[in-house]
Amino acid sequence: MSTxxxxxxxxxxxxxxxxxxxxxxxxxxxxxxxxxxxQLKQLEDQFGLSLFxxxxxxxxxxxxxxxxxxLSDQVLPQVGDALRDIGRxxxxxxxxxxxxxxxxxCFDWLMPAMDEFRPRWPEVELDIxxxxxxxPVGLIHQNEADLGIVSERDEAExxxxxxxxxxxxxxxxxxxxxxxxxxxxxxxxxxxxxLITYPVPDDMLDVIRQVLRPAGVQPRRRSSELTVAIxxxxxxxxxxxxxxxxxxxxxxxxxxxxxRPIGEQGLFGELYAAVPPxxxxxxxxxxxxxxxxxxxxxxxxxxxxx
Amino acid sequence: MSTxxxxxxxxxxxxxxxxxxxxxxxxxxxxxxxxxxxQLKQLEDQFGLSLFxxxxxxxxxxxxxxxxxxLSDQVLPQVGDALRDIGRxxxxxxxxxxxxxxxxxCFDWLMPAMDEFRPRWPEVELDIxxxxxxxPVGLIHQNEADLGIVSERDEAExxxxxxxxxxxxxxxxxxxxxxxxxxxxxxxxxxxxxLITYPVPDDMLDVIRQVLRPAGVQPRRRSSELTVAIxxxxxxxxxxxxxxxxxxxxxxxxxxxxxRPIGEQGLFGELYAAVPPxxxxxxxxxxxxxxxxxxxxxxxxxxxxx
DNA sequence: CGCGCATCATGCAAAGCGTTCATTGATGCA
DNA sequence: TGCATCAATGAACGCTTTGCATGATGCGCG
Numbered sequence: 001m002s003t004x005x006x007x008x009x010x011x012x013x014x015x016x017x018x019x020x021x022x023x024x025x026x027x028x029x030x031x032x033x034x035x036x037x038x039q040l041k042q043l044e045d046q047f048g049l050s051l052f053x054x055x056x057x058x059x060x061x062x063x064x065x066x067x068x069x070x071l072s073d074q075v076l077p078q079v080g081d082a083l084r085d086i087g088r089x090x091x092x093x094x095x096x097x098x099x100x101x102x103x104x105x106c107f108d109w110l111m112p113a114m115d116e117f118r119p120r121w122p123e124v125e126l127d128i129x130x131x132x133x134x135x136p137v138g139l140i141h142q143n144e145a146d147l148g149i150v151s152e153r154d155e156a157e158x159x160x161x162x163x164x165x166x167x168x169x170x171x172x173x174x175x176x177x178x179x180x181x182x183x184x185x186x187x188x189x190x191x192x193x194x195l196i197t198y199p200v201p202d203d204m205l206d207v208i209r210q211v212l213r214p215a216g217v218q219p220r221r222r223s224s225e226l227t228v229a230i231x232x233x234x235x236x237x238x239x240x241x242x243x244x245x246x247x248x249x250x251x252x253x254x255x256x257x258x259x260r261p262i263g264e265q266g267l268f269g270e271l272y273a274a275v276p277p278x279x280x281x282x283x284x285x286x287x288x289x290x291x292x293x294x295x296x297x298x299x300x301x302x303x304x305x306x
Numbered sequence: 307m308s309t310x311x312x313x314x315x316x317x318x319x320x321x322x323x324x325x326x327x328x329x330x331x332x333x334x335x336x337x338x339x340x341x342x343x344x345q346l347k348q349l350e351d352q353f354g355l356s357l358f359x360x361x362x363x364x365x366x367x368x369x370x371x372x373x374x375x376x377l378s379d380q381v382l383p384q385v386g387d388a389l390r391d392i393g394r395x396x397x398x399x400x401x402x403x404x405x406x407x408x409x410x411x412c413f414d415w416l417m418p419a420m421d422e423f424r425p426r427w428p429e430v431e432l433d434i435x436x437x438x439x440x441x442p443v444g445l446i447h448q449n450e451a452d453l454g455i456v457s458e459r460d461e462a463e464x465x466x467x468x469x470x471x472x473x474x475x476x477x478x479x480x481x482x483x484x485x486x487x488x489x490x491x492x493x494x495x496x497x498x499x500x501l502i503t504y505p506v507p508d509d510m511l512d513v514i515r516q517v518l519r520p521a522g523v524q525p526r527r528r529s530s531e532l533t534v535a536i537x538x539x540x541x542x543x544x545x546x547x548x549x550x551x552x553x554x555x556x557x558x559x560x561x562x563x564x565x566r567p568i569g570e571q572g573l574f575g576e577l578y579a580a581v582p583p584x585x586x587x588x589x590x591x592x593x594x595x596x597x598x599x600x601x602x603x604x605x606x607x608x609x610x611x612x
Numbered sequence: 613c614g615c616g617c618a619t620c621a622t623g624c625a626a627a628g629c630g631t632t633c634a635t636t637g638a639t640g641c642a
Numbered sequence: 643t644g645c646a647t648c649a650a651t652g653a654a655c656g657c658t659t660t661g662c663a664t665g666a667t668g669c670g671c672g
Binding site for chain 2: 004005006007008047048049063064067068070071074075078079082083085086089090
């Protein structure tokens with residue numbers, strides 16, 4: 001007796017189409033490429049049909065694959081709704097979710113995620129704690145926030161961290177900058193440049209903390225609040241910057257400025273959602289985190305979920 | 307990391323409610339009672355909620371259980387539709403399904419099943435081969451039928467048998483018949499009675515083949531085409547009958563006649579669908595069998611699926 | 613009251629699914 | 643042509659689900 005169709009298979013098909021490849025789909029699902037390959041083979045054997053053409057970029061579904069995808073698109077949201085409802089039955093529909101952010105750029109993805117979340121949990125009070133804060137976890141302890149977006153886990157803190165995603169921080173140069181010829185930039189390359197950053201403490205700037213300070217490099221500095229303003233300064237050769245790739249992707253596509261990896265392996269940042277342990281199990285908290293991860297995965301280029 | 311919700315769980319909930327008990331649900335799903343018990347426990351642990359009240363007959367769902375049931379009712383038909391569509395993609399939407407029956411009463415459940423099937427497979431020509439036939443399998447070999455409903459598997463025949471269900475054949479007596487006092491009837495009890503049957507060869511009557519002939523009992527005989535006519539004769543004390551319990555259940559409920567088991571263990575019949583091996587894998591054939599099993603399981607009292 | 617029956621839970625042994633790791637083959641790019 | 647990417651496959655191992663045997667509990671009936 002062959003194994004029946006399961007939601008697992010629908011999740012696989014959906015991920016396959018979203019990511020456009022078996023390996024990427026596997027990563028999205030927190031599975032291995034091998035597992036997915038086996039799983040797909042088993043599905044195809046069961047149906048006696050192939051589900052997609054392997055040798056084509058982008059990936060192309062057969063009619064049977066398309067029908068399965070249609071089923072996924074129909075069923076998976078219904079399952080999501082049901083799970084949320086069950087969460088509400090357990091924890092109640094109401095609550096508060098005051099969010100503290102330490103990074104400027106986070107608003108780019110936070111707003112869409114909140115827009116997605118709000119109609120699902122109309123009775124949860126959703127707010128952003130105004131301003132930027134060097135220490136969201138502190139705000140949580142003072143009960144002035146319920147969830148903080150942070151870039152480092154401090155295991156000593158009594159909070160629960162939900163991993164969000166990992167992204168590359170790239171150096172941004174004017175298109176005709178002399179360093180634009182390089183394939184990658186090193187710490188020393190910044191020595192004679194003006195580094196343009198957000199006006200926040202150096203500890204919150206990964207490029208300083210992880211690259212320049214260890215190398216003893218102290219470039220000239222300049223700051224601006226807005227991403228677009230920073231880019232404008234870079235384009236007009238007033239300096240260089242180091243920003244998340246996803247934050248500047250649209251500008252890169254239009255060749256407004258040039259991006260280069262920082263260091264041999266590239267420089268990467270990570271983001272986590274910090275919540276009080278007592279609230280980590282709440283249905284709407286978990287769903288908020290899932291919503292953030294889902295919206296970011298589909299809208300931010302070049303990130304990888306943690 | 308806890309295991310995610312799967313269709314398996316939804317099928318379990320649906321079966322649980324349909325059958326009204328864990329053990330019966332397990333049988334319906336071709337699993338053990340143990341497996342379902344474990345599965346339900348794991349589900350409840352995962353949600354942190356109980357899904358149904360164990361100590362209550364009939365089984366009562368908690369709100370969370372009801373929500374899961376609603377999801378099942380929503381999702382499982384969609385999955386069924388998709389699987390049928392994929393079957394159509396593989397085997398085509400058209401075909402023919404000429405059905406040969408050897409037993410009179412089968413029409414009671416065959417018609418509803420056909421009504422269910424027809425809209426799902428509008429391009430499959432669905433017919434009943436007219437009249438009753440002692441040998442449906444023969445008709446299949448002569449290519450005059452595509453599927454036969456038979457009560458015995460002849461392993462020597464080159465056909466594929468799909469098991470349908472098992473049912474009890476009960477003796478039917480007038481309410482004030484002297485034998486109505488017994489808890490069960492034996493072969494000898496028929497010796498001085500008139501046995502009323504359908505007008506078919508004795509080999510097709512289980513009560514003759516399995517009970518009376520082995521005991522050398524030859525009661526007086528009378529026959530009628532229609533179930534209701536047989537019952538009318540029984541009620542008016544013209545004789546006794548032996549019919550499938552599910553065929554007479556509505557009359558028993560109204561106490562029109564009295565039913566008693568035949569023999570110590572009761573007398574049981576089984577039904578199979580016979581098809582040519584080459585057609586056993588066709589999507590619409592499998593779906594027809596599934597449809598029959600499903601409609602019979604839900605509409606015929608006292609049967610057990612094989 | 614105790615017996616039997618029906619029903620569900622539970623502890624321990626076998627399949628199924630996923631993982632790791634290695635390997636191969638196919639494809640596209642320089 | 644060589645190199646990188648991607649997917650398929652196979653085998654050994656571990657965790658999860660299922661099965662089997664048994665035990666607990668509740669209910670009806672004498």
